[in-house]
Each structure stands twice: as structure tokens, then as C-alpha cells.
Amino acid sequence: MGPGIGAYLVLSVLLFATGTVGVLIRRNPLIVLLSLELMLNAANLALIGFARQHGNSDGHIFALTVMVVAAAEAVVGLGLIVAMSRRKLKLDVDQMKQLRG
Amino acid sequence: MIASAWIALFAPAVGVALIALARDAISRQQAGIIAAGSTFVSFTASLSTFAIMLGDDPEERSHFSTLYTWLSAGSLEIGLQILVDPLAVFMMLVVSGVGFLILTYAIGYMHGDDEGRRYHAYKALFVFSMLLLVQAGNLLILLVGWGMVGLSSYLLINYWHQRSSAVAAGKKAFIVNAFGDAAFVISIFLLAQQLGALDFLTVFGTALGSIKLSSTVAVVIALGLLGGAVAKSAQVPLHTWLPDAMEGPTPVSALIHAATMVTAGVYLIVRTHVLFELAPAVLDTAALLGGVTILIAGAVALVQTDIKRVIAYSTMSQIGYMFAAVGLGAFAAGMFHLMTHAFFKALLFMAAGTVIHALANEQDIRKMRGLARELPWTYRAFLIGTLALAAIPPFAGFFSKDVILAHALAEGLIGPILWAIGLVGALLTALYAFRLLFIVFTAEPSQIARRHLHRERFEGPLSMMLPIGALVALTAVAGFIQVPGGWHAVDTWLEPVAASLQKPSAWMEIASPVAALALAALGTVLAWRFWGRESDVPAKARSAYPRAAGTLEQKFYFDEAYDAVLARPTQRLAVFLKRSIEEPLILSSLGEIAGSVRELGQRFSRLQTGLLRSYALALAAGLALIAAVFIAVR
Numbered sequence: 001m002g003p004g005i006g007a008y009l010v011l012s013v014l015l016f017a018t019g020t021v022g023v024l025i026r027r028n029p030l031i032v033l034l035s036l037e038l039m040l041n042a043a044n045l046a047l048i049g050f051a052r053q054h055g056n057s058d059g060h061i062f063a064l065t066v067m068v069v070a071a072a073e074a075v076v077g078l079g080l081i082v083a084m085s086r087r088k089l090k091l092d093v094d095q096m097k098q099l100r101g
Numbered sequence: 102m103i104a105s106a107w108i109a110l111f112a113p114a115v116g117v118a119l120i121a122l123a124r125d126a127i128s129r130q131q132a133g134i135i136a137a138g139s140t141f142v143s144f145t146a147s148l149s150t151f152a153i154m155l156g157d158d159p160e161e162r163s164h165f166s167t168l169y170t171w172l173s174a175g176s177l178e179i180g181l182q183i184l185v186d187p188l189a190v191f192m193m194l195v196v197s198g199v200g201f202l203i204l205t206y207a208i209g210y211m212h213g214d215d216e217g218r219r220y221h222a223y224k225a226l227f228v229f230s231m232l233l234l235v236q237a238g239n240l241l242i243l244l245v246g247w248g249m250v251g252l253s254s255y256l257l258i259n260y261w262h263q264r265s266s267a268v269a270a271g272k273k274a275f276i277v278n279a280f281g282d283a284a285f286v287i288s289i290f291l292l293a294q295q296l297g298a299l300d301f302l303t304v305f306g307t308a309l310g311s312i313k314l315s316s317t318v319a320v321v322i323a324l325g326l327l328g329g330a331v332a333k334s335a336q337v338p339l340h341t342w343l344p345d346a347m348e349g350p351t352p353v354s355a356l357i358h359a360a361t362m363v364t365a366g367v368y369l370i371v372r373t374h375v376l377f378e379l380a381p382a383v384l385d386t387a388a389l390l391g392g393v394t395i396l397i398a399g400a401v402a403l404v405q406t407d408i409k410r411v412i413a414y415s416t417m418s419q420i421g422y423m424f425a426a427v428g429l430g431a432f433a434a435g436m437f438h439l440m441t442h443a444f445f446k447a448l449l450f451m452a453a454g455t456v457i458h459a460l461a462n463e464q465d466i467r468k469m470r471g472l473a474r475e476l477p478w479t480y481r482a483f484l485i486g487t488l489a490l491a492a493i494p495p496f497a498g499f500f501s502k503d504v505i506l507a508h509a510l511a512e513g514l515i516g517p518i519l520w521a522i523g524l525v526g527a528l529l530t531a532l533y534a535f536r537l538l539f540i541v542f543t544a545e546p547s548q549i550a551r552r553h554l555h556r557e558r559f560e561g562p563l564s565m566m567l568p569i570g571a572l573v574a575l576t577a578v579a580g581f582i583q584v585p586g587g588w589h590a591v592d593t594w595l596e597p598v599a600a601s602l603q604k605p606s607a608w609m610e611i612a613s614p615v616a617a618l619a620l621a622a623l624g625t626v627l628a629w630r631f632w633g634r635e636s637d638v639p640a641k642a643r644s645a646y647p648r649a650a651g652t653l654e655q656k657f658y659f660d661e662a663y664d665a666v667l668a669r670p671t672q673r674l675a676v677f678l679k680r681s682i683e684e685p686l687i688l689s690s691l692g693e694i695a696g697s698v699r700e701l702g703q704r705f706s707r708l709q710t711g712l713l714r715s716y717a718l719a720l721a722a723g724l725a726l727i728a729a730v731f732i733a734v735r
Contacts, residue, residue: 024721025714
């Protein structure tokens with residue numbers, strides 16, 4: 001018997017908080033993307049923990065789905081970043097505010 | 102037979118659709134050929150309908166045909182329904198036949214106009230509307246055709262939309278007709294309420310049983326129908342739109358005056374004569390209105406100086422004869438005059454159009470003179486039209502007008518009055534018709550005539566001259582289908598639908614033409630003395646009776662009276678409502694509401710910073726808040 005559900009959730013919250021802070025304070029879009037992945041995987045960890053707790057595989061399915069979405073999101077995000085660097089734009093999310101109202 | 106009737110109805114509509122869809126793919130001339138061709142298809146189909154109907158038993162010539170149920174409300178079911186009977190076929194032949202000639206003429210006349218496709222499409226639409234009107238199998242479809250005729254005339258009258266006078270004339274025609282339409286609609290409502298049906302079979306079949314003779318309902322229904330007919334046929338007092346309608350191109354005038362539109366009122370009365378016979382007083386009113394119109398229009402035509410307006414007033418006057426005829430119950434006589442009038446009036450308009458065409462759009466007859474030498478064929482055509490109009494034998498007008506007079510003599514009460522009016526009208530007709538002919542064509546050519554006509558002896562393209570030739574032939578022979586004392590083809594043909602209420606005796610059929618002919622001859626001689634050669638009689642008469650001359654020149658002040666009583670007070674009311682109600686209450690409040698919404702939006706738009714991280718922060722903060730609330734509430 002490994003650690004209980006509580007340990008998984010604590011780790012998950014820590015990871016999620018790290019990711020959130022990363023998204024909020026970092027300006028490099030690459031790091032922002034990394035932080036996003038961190039948040040997604042924190043959620044995955046929580047899902048797996050719950051699956052173990054309930055003894056069924058619903059959580060696994062969810063986790064797999066999240067991974068697929070995360071992969072797709074990474075493709076789009078990285079593509080945007082490549083496009084930005086090709087146009088020699090500064091890699092800074094605060095500079096990209098042309099959609100201001 | 103029914104199939105050919107449907108083809109006759111829809112052929113012009115197909116023509117309109119083709120021209121509209123083809124747009125720039127066809128030339129203007131091709132558009133005109135499509136319009137005329139579709140009308141020709143319609144005419145052929147009408148002819149074959151007529152031929153098949155000839156083989157039927159006279160009592161079994163009415164055929165209803167319903168395409169589908171157009172609308173149903175409770176027990177009231179109205180289909181897209183046509184009625185093909187001798188009266189409808191008679192009108193179909195006139196409308197599509199004369200319409201075809203006019204549309205052919207228009208191809209040549211409108212050559213060089215920038216917006217010819219639109220014009221030809223409108224013309225075909227006009228023919229379609231009129232065919233829908235005369236073939237309708239119930240009153241609602243008739244109303245649809247009625248309204249569409251009004252619409253197409255509006256579109257055609259202000260066809261030259263660059264001219265403000267044309268636009269005003271179009272509006273005037275539409276508004277005056279709207280009065281009549283409103284009256285017409287009221288009687289349709291009443292009929293639907295009283296009889297629960299609008300198709301002619303039920304209406305005419307049950308009207309005698311369920312509406313009492315001369316009851317208020319019968320009178321109101323007949324008055325409503327009469328109101329519609331008076332407006333559409335330009336009878337006093339709703340006639341003011343017709344002279345102004347001359348703003349349209351000349352073939353339009355021919356189409357409106359000869360084959361379509363103005364004859365619709367006469368047709369309506371004949372079609373619904375069962376309802377009119379339930380209210381004899383209204384029928385008498387129709388006859389008297391016709392009589393009044395004969396005199397007023399005939400007198401005004403004497404002093405007009407625009408070639409088309411003279412013919413327009415003569416149309417009013419001739420329709421007055423038709424109204425007098427159908428008002429007296431001489432339905433076949435009225436329809437016969439409608440047909441011959443369609444021929445010679447279309448002929449007169451086309452000949453006038455050739456004159457206008459040749460003189461580069463000059464319409465003032467005082468500037469024309471002596472055109473006979475330069476336009477010999479047009480002169481001959483115009484002469485034949487004038488002879489027919491003045492009812493000189495052997496041309497068509499002689500036979501049809503004198504049938505009306507004979508019927509008037511046979512009617513007891515108001516007949517003799519109308520007979521006298523008709524005779525005075527015959528004198529006036531000859532006077533104004535020959536005045537126009539003499540002023541325009543005889544004497545030495547005027548300056549403007551010489552300037553425009555000396556270079557080439559060219560009267561018009563073939564597409565203009567051929568229809569004129571056809572109409573000359575028709576004007577010359579059409580009268581012989583009904584000869585007083587001889588045979589009565591039109592009477593016999595229309596007998597099953599609208600039998601005349603009286604039968605003139607032999608002496609009436611002889612006396613009327615003789616008297617009318619004497620007066621027409623007198624009018625011709627007088628016209629020759631006054632206008633055929635140099636004469637100071639008209640000028641003297643003008644200075645001797647200035648007030649009478651002024652009244653005639655101002656067309657009996659109808660326009661001024663309507664202006665003062667209806668138009669100007671309405672305009673003032675509208676301006677008042679705009680200034681004191683619409684602008685302060687509605688417009689300004691609308692503006693303020695819009696302004697405040699815009700301001701609010703601008704304030705909120707500041708939240709849209711464009712900074713990705715601030716959005717993320719807002720998201721995270723909102724999530725944290727929700728989580729806190731959940732924890733606290735639990």
C-alpha cells in the first residue's frame with residue numbers, strides 16, 4: 001500500500017500553484033507554456049490519485065484525454081512562438097497587447 | 102383551353118423574369134424583343150383559347166381553374182384561380198394583342214435609352230398584371246392584378262426618374278389610385294363577410310339570394326367597386342392623375358390608355374354587374390359620372406397645348422362613354438367601345454410618339470405645324486385615328502360610339518340625358534380631335550419642324566411603323582364586327598356573361614348615328630375654320646371670355662382644389678407632427694439611449710487591456726474567490 005490520497009493531492013496543489021505563479025509572473029512565452037503544462041500535469045496527478053482511491057479507471061481516461069489536449073495545445077503554442085521569432089518579434093507576452101480595447 | 106389560358110397569363114411574367122435574370126447578358130434591344138415576344142406568345146395563346154371557346158356551347162363557356170389554394174382563413178378559401186369566359190377572353194385578346202403591338206413599337210421608340218432593359222421588363226410586367234386582372238377567378242386575385250397594374254404604371258410613369266415632374270406624376274397616379282383601391286377593398290371585405298366567399302361563381306350565384314335589392318349593404322358594396330373603377334379609369338372626380346401620367350415615355354401612355362389600366366374600371370363594372378344591378382342607384386351614378394367626364398374632359402382637351410395631354414383628355418372622355426354605357430346596363434356596347442378605343446387610341450399615341458420622336462422630344466403643339474409634308478405616313482395614320490376618334494364612318498369609333506348612344510335612348514329615366522350629353526360629347530370630340538390634327542399637321546411647317554425634318558425623309562424604324570400599320574388596319578375594319586341593324590357579334594359573344602339590360606329598337610339604332618354624325622361633321626368643319634387655316638376666332642373667344650378660358654386651361658381647378666383641401670393640410674399636419682412630436686420625443690430620446698449605451702461600452706472597453714497576464718490573473722483570482730466561497734459556505 002503506497003501513500004494515501006492526501007499526499008497525492010498535496011503534491012498536485014503544489015505543482016498547480018507553481019504553474020499558476022509561473023504563468024502570472026514570467027514574460028517569456030516559452031516559460032509560460034511550460035508553466036501551463038505543469039498546471040495540466042498537476043490536474044492529471046489529482047485525477048490519477050482519485051482513480052486509485054475509487055478503484056476504477058475513469059480518472060485514467062480523463063488523464064489520457066488531458067494529455068492529448070496538452071499535446072495539441074503545445075503544438076499550437078510552440079508554433080506561435082516559432083512564428084514570433086521568425087518575424088524577429090521580442091519574445092515577451094507583455095508586448096503583445098494589440099487587442100487592447 | 103385552360104392550359105392555353107394559363108400560358109397566356111404567365112408568358113409575360115416569364116419574359117420579365119428572363120430580362121431580370123439575364124441582366125447585362127442581353128442587349129437592350131434583345132430585352133425589348135423578349136418582352137414583345139412573350140406578349141406575342143400570350144396573344145397566340147389567347148387566340149387559341151378564343152378558337153376553342155368558339156366550339157363550345159354558348160351557355161357552357163365559363164371555365165374555372167385553380168392552380169393551388171393561395172390562402173385560407175376559417176371557411177374562406179382563396180385559390181390562385183382564373184376564370185376563362187367570353188368576357189375574359191375578349192379582354193385577353195385586347196390586352197395581349199394591343200400590348201404586343203405597343204411593346205414592339207417600344208423597341209424602336211426606346212432605342213438609345215440608357216435603361217432600356219428595366220423599361221421593357223416593366224412593360225411586360227404591366228401586361229402580366231393586366232392579364233391577371235382580367236383572368237382572375239375571384240375578387241382577391243382581381244385585387245392583386247389591380248394593385249400590380251397600379252404598381253407597374255407607377256414604375257413606368259416615373260421611368261425618367263431624373264425629371265422631378267415625372268417622379269411627382271408617378272406618385273400622384275399611385276396616391277389617387279390608392280383612394281380607389283381602398284374603396285375596392287372595403288367592398289371586398291363586405292362581400293367576404295356577407296357571402297363567405299370571394300370567387301365569382303359563389304359571389305354571383307348567392308348574391309341575389311342573400312343581399313337585398315337596394316339595401317345599404319348592396320349600395321356600399323357597389324359604391325366601393327365604383328370607387329375603385331372611377332380611380333383606375335380616371336373618371337371625374339379621381340381623374341387628375343391621368344394627364345400627369347403623360348410624363349412617361351409615349352409607348353407607356355399608349356399602354357396605359359389603350360390596352361390596360363384605364364379600361365380596368367370598365368371591365369370591373371361589367372365583371373361584377375350582378376352586384377351593381379343590386380344597387381341600381383349606383384349604376385346610375387356610374388353612368389352620370391361618365392357623362393360628366395365626357396363633357397369636362399372634352400372641354401379641357403380643347404385648350405391643351407401638349408400633344409399627349411390632348412390625347413389623354415380624349416381618353417378620359419372616351420372612357421366616359423364606356424362608363425355611361427355600362428352604367429346604363431349596355432355592357433356589350435361598353436366593351437365594344439373599349440376594344441375599338443384600344444385600337445384607335447393606341448394608334449393615335451403611336452403616331453404622336455413618332456412625331457415627338459422626329460422632333461427630338463418636342464411635345465408643344467404650338468411649335469409644330471405643317472408636319473404633313475415631312476411625315477406623310479404618320480399624318481395618314483394620325484388622320485385615320487382622328488377619324489375613328491371623332492366617330493366618322495367607316496372607322497371603328499363610329500360603330501361603337503353610336504351603339505352606346507342607341508342604348509342610351511332605349512333606357513327610360515336617365516337615358517335621354519346621357520344621350521344628349523353623348524351628342525354634345527360627339528361635337529366636342531370632333532372639335533378637339535381635328536384641332537389637334539390641323540394644328541400639328543396642316544399649314545406651313547414651323548421653324549422647329551423645318552429644322553428637325555428637312556434633312557432626311559425618315560419617319561421611324563420598322564419596329565415603329567409596322568405596329569402603326571397593324572393598328573391602322575384594325576381601326577379601319579374592327580367596327581364592322583358589330584353593325585347596327587345588321588349583326589351584333591360582340592353582343593352575342595358577351596350575352597352569357599353580361600347581357601345588356603335594354604334592347605334599342607331599329608329607329609334608335611338609325612337615329613343616334615345620324616344625329617351623332619351630323620354633330621361630328623359640324624365639329625370637323627368648325628375645327629377646320631378655327632384651326633385648319635389662319636383664324637382669329639380662338640384668340641377672340643379667349644379674350645371675350647377670359648374667365649371661361651382660364652377655367653378650361655386650369656382644368657376646372659381640380660388640381661388646385663385637391664391641393665388646397667387634401668394635399669396642403671396633410672403636408673402641414675405632417676410637418677407639425679415631425680417638428681413637435683417626432684423630433685423632440687422620438688428622435689432625440691433614441692439618440693440619447695444610443696449615446697449612453699455607447700458611453701457605457703467605452704468605459705467597459707478599458708478593461709480590455711490586451712495584457713495576457715492580467716487576464717490570467719483575473720482568471721486565477723476569480724477561481725480563488727470561488728474556492729474561498731465554497732470553503733466558507735460549507
